[in-house]
Amino acid sequence: MLSTYGWSDALQHDFAPHAAHGLAPARVIVQQRGRYRLATETGDVEGRLLGRFAHEAADGGYPVAGDWVAIARKGDHGMIAAVLPRRTAFTRKAAGSSQTLQVVAANVDVALLATSLNADLNLRRIERYLAMTYESGAEPxxxxxxxxxxxxxxxxxAAVEAVAFGVPVLAVSAATGEGLAALAAYLAPGRTAVLLGSSGVGKSTLVNALANAARMATQAIREDDAHGRHTTTHRELILLPSGALILDTPGMREIALSDAEVGVAIVFAEDTEQIETLAAQCRFSDCRHGNEPGxxxxxxxxxGRLDADRWRSFQKLQRELAHAERRDDPIARETERRRWAAIHKAARARTRSKREIDD
Ligand SMILES: Nc1nc2c(ncn2[C@@H]2O[C@H](COP(=O)(O)OP(=O)(O)OP(=O)(O)O)[C@@H](O)[C@H]2O)c(=O)[nH]1
Ligand SMILES: [Mg+2]
Ligand SMILES: [Zn+2]
Structure with a gap:
């Protein structure tokens, strides 16, 4: 039963100490405020946090959609006693706090980053989604x-492919079914996908098309500005007829994206350091790392000491910065400069505190 939700030998191994305590495994399929719906070996149950757990769970320690948990059965309920180690995790900064990272989805294999072809294409937004995904450990x-x-x-x-190095880019339509067969290649049985994107891009409509059933509520976008109406308000993991699992999520607000911007810089902060160290060893101090000897x-x-993808990302970032510097609009240039200064400052602070932890 749980194998349809992605239960594996590796999870079985992680679960062994809990099995020794008489607990049963379950996966969080719905998470809405403090309430959970769990898939168990014997069907779905409502989940509650065991008092002790609720008390002890540290930030990020609470179960989220996609998590594997250890439960004790109590009547109709599953009392959650522990969260199994996460293989991947999507995080964002908790509202009102600059430090706490909040996990929003766990154990996702593939992130479907959705953007609508009927609205303005925002390449920078796609880059931020990609950064979030790379940080999570999932495949975009x-x-x-x-x-x-x-x-x-x-x-x-083509424009999206140019910013998303080596990442598959699929045009899909829930209305006509176009592209759904290509998408199916990423939705293998037992794999978990998450749909991320702004409100109104058609995430829930796509889930329904893949499920061949009206599993999620959908709603027309606003006519005046084509913005979505934040129809989906919870995260729900849905088992598709193909045997894959897909997690529908509420449309992301820009605020969550600006947090991911820091993620972009963090991805780059470590690369920047490595690349600058390497560049200092080039024979020519003005080496452009093209055909120059040494x-x-x-x-x-x-x-293989430097990853080709990361090198391309780094070059792209440099081009973006150079472009911003060349721009003849002084206000835009200043805005850009401040944006990157803030990102780099945050990244440096994060890298520092990480080093302190590592030490
Ligand atoms: N033309 C067209 N419209 C679509 C397609 N997919 C979705 N829509 C429409 O887009 C609107 C928004 O779709 P939803 O699925 O509710 O969007 P969502 O991304 O889940 O939005 P939130 O839940 O608010 O995050 C609805 O009116 C859908 O009918 C499509 O493939 N083609
Ligand atoms: Mg929705
Ligand atoms: Zn060089």
């Missing part, structure tokens, strides 16, 4: 939704 796929509403998606797909960056790329 970019979905350009509502392909039926776009006469010529090809140039938009280029330490190219050597590191060749022998």
């Amino acid at each position: 796929v970019v979905l350009l939704t509502k392909a039926d509403a776009c006469a010529d998606p090809a140039p938009l797909i 280029c330490a960056v190219r050597e590191a790329l060749a022998d």
